[in-house]
Amino acid sequence: xxxxxxxVFVTASSLEEARNLANAILDKHLAACVNxxxxxxxxxxxxxxxxxxxxxxLVIKSxxxxxxxxAEVIRLHHSYQCxxxxxxxxxxxxxxxxxxxxxxxxTNS
Numbered sequence: 005x006x007x008x009x010x011x012v013f014v015t016a017s018s019l020e021e022a023r024n025l026a027n028a029i030l031d032k033h034l035a036a037c038v039n040x041x042x043x044x045x046x047x048x049x050x051x052x053x054x055x056x057x058x059x060x061x062l063v064i065k066s067x068x069x070x071x072x073x074x075a076e077v078i079r080l081h082h083s084y085q086c087x088x089x090x091x092x093x094x095x096x097x098x099x100x101x102x103x104x105x106x107x108x109x110x111t112n113s
Contacts, residue, residue, distance in 0.1 A: 007106040008068035010091040015046060015059040017083055022060045028081045029064060034074040036108035039063040066091075067109050 012035075016022035019042070026038035041061040048055055066074050068091070075089050097105075 005069060005110075007110070009094055009097070009102065009105055010066050010068050010071060011094055012062075012064040012066050012071070012074060013088060013090045013092070014062040014064065014078055014082075015044065015084075015088045016040075016062060017057070017059060019060060021083055022062055025062060025078060025081050028077050029066075029074060032073070032077060033109065034070050034077060035064045035066040036105045037065045065105055065109075067106075068093075070109060 014025065016025060019040070022040045026040060029035050029038055039062065041063065044059045044061045046055075046057045046059050048057075064074070071091055078087055078089055
């Protein structure tokens with residue numbers, strides 16, 4: 005199976021929700037690592053209304069091969085009707101880190 009690394013960005017409404025998402029993702033080995041970054045202030049349109057929210061940003065180290073399963077777990081455990089689930093391909097990374105990332109996302113997959 006190929007390995008195509010992806011950084012997946014997801015916002016959460018609280019630290020509890022962010023931790024629950026991280027645990028659900030890691031329990032299924034859908035990511036090698038989940039960073040929880042506090043202090044995000046989001047400004048966005050929602051249902052024709054301009055909104056502002058304090059959120060946390062999850063940075064999930066996953067793969068293109070696991071994206072669909074990852075997105076399903078996020079939707080299942082997320083409080084938002086339309087959670088942010090955005091994947092981007094890293095352009096470069098150290099070979100050692102890439103090997104670790106691939107090894108951890110392949111465990112029990």
